[in-house]
Amino acid sequence: MSPIAGTPGLRRRRRRTTLVGWSFILPNFLGFAALTLVPVIATLLLAFTEWNSYSTPEWVGLDNFRRMFDSDNFWAALSNTTYYAVGHIPLTLGASLGLAILLNQKLRGVGFLRTAFFFPYITSLVAVAVVWNMLLSPDVGPVNQLLRAVGIDNPPGWTTSTDWSMPAVIITSVWRDMGYYMVLYLAGLQTIPAELYEAARVDGAGPWKRFWHITLPGLRPTTFFVLVMLTVASFKVFDLVQVMTEGGPGRSTLVLSQLIFREGITQGRFGYSSAISLVLFLLVMTITVIQFRLQRRHER
């Protein structure tokens, strides 16, 4: 420690800096603490309590979880959410990466194409869901008209069928989201030095080799980020299913966040819905941590 570290003047200055620092953060922090930090912690506690909108909270340990694991709705929601994630994540990842590579080239009209692909992402989800519901309408919808025209006599019933409702939601979501992740990939592609490609070409590496040994490794940080974002987004999906199918038909598209909403806000079962929230949170965290681990192993 330097000899002047404890002098009163310096201490006063330090205290002043601390005050100044807090004063910058405070306006945002107050709102953030009251409406994000506290609720996050509250979820952790409420999950172990029995609390209805009219009762007082009571500590019940793992009761909510036992009830959850006995509930058909919970397992349906969990498996539907997983189904959605397993469909949405790889399809969106593949489509956005493919688009980014195609649109990273010198092409006529590339700016227009990039805008076109990005466009669905900024349009409102309700409008997207409404239009796709009509496009996928089983009897008269343009999609099934097209399918019949190419010889598929019995096209899917899409949102009216328990088997096809989730694929319908996934198709719509990939269509909407791929442009957003394409932008992230385009940004990632720009960070790969052009000299690498030049050097590889001089060494006689073909296009596939260059893609495999330069592009893909160069995009690894982007891919990691995209994967994490897609995972979080997939497990919390709500708007699209709520507007397109309301979780139906039957329970075929009921997802975890809908269940949390129904139990917690519609039914007022605060404790039970918090337990489902905790499961959702742990699920997302676990997958993200695994992704982090894999990413770090790759880096070594």
Place this chain on the structure above:
Amino acid sequence: MSTTVLRKDSASATTAAPPPSGATPSRDRTGHPWARSRAGRVAGQALLYAVLAVLSAAILVPFAWMLVSSVKQDSEVFTVPIQWIPRSFHWQNFADIWTEIPLLTYLGNSLFLSVTITLLQVLTGSFAAYGFAKVRFPGRDALFLAYIATIAVPWQAYMVPQYIIMQRLGLVNTHLSLILLQAFGAFGVFLMRQYYQSIPEELSEAARLDGLSEYGIWARIMLPLSKPALAGLALLTFVLTWNDYMGPFIYLTDNDLWTVQLGLRSFVGVYDARYAMIMTGSVLSVLPIVVVFLLGQRHFVRGIATSGMK
């Protein structure tokens, strides 16, 4: 739509300062696999364009269909095969919809919420970000970690306690609840801090020597310097708030408080067979966002690209 939008260099601005021009690695003109000979290159280009044409059609056809259907009669929306040019243009739809549903109220509510939330988000977010990026004080980094950690927590996992708080405060079914919920997000702080960290420390140091207070540095140096990041954050927030469905769906029950998303959804539920009118409503709900996007899309894309890196 103009072809100059989303220009070649717009996605290259992954860092705060735009990289020197000419550094775009997309000069890889033979980057596709069919580039061996001249003939092969031409064939490759043709194939590439064909693939892109099909893909962009798949993206744009739903929009085209929405636009065309919005000026049809209900009975004409689902004709087989699709009628791309309506027999007669029912522009009347665009006049009628305002009396069918209180669309003006909905649009006004959406605008009010989006503007208020965006302003608060940008203001408090950049203010806090300066504290996190440029002022050193004990506990700062732990606090920032709490911000980052909650970004990763899905909102759906803590919306119930939030709802309880709002209920106890008597704010359910008010616009204020949504404003409070969305204006103090951690994301804006994170995004702006990223940007402020790229501004050299010497600049604030020099300003301090000139006698400027930390607040002065924020207002007179940081804010003007961070205009692109502010614009990016503002556009992202505006679009997200405008398009949000779940928040208003949970909090707003009174029809006259509804946003355009809720209004449109309820219109679809009530008037099941008014296909053309539903399309008209969809077009009008998307239109303001299209305008905002086209006006500021370079900032918008840059905001996304910046948030995605590091």
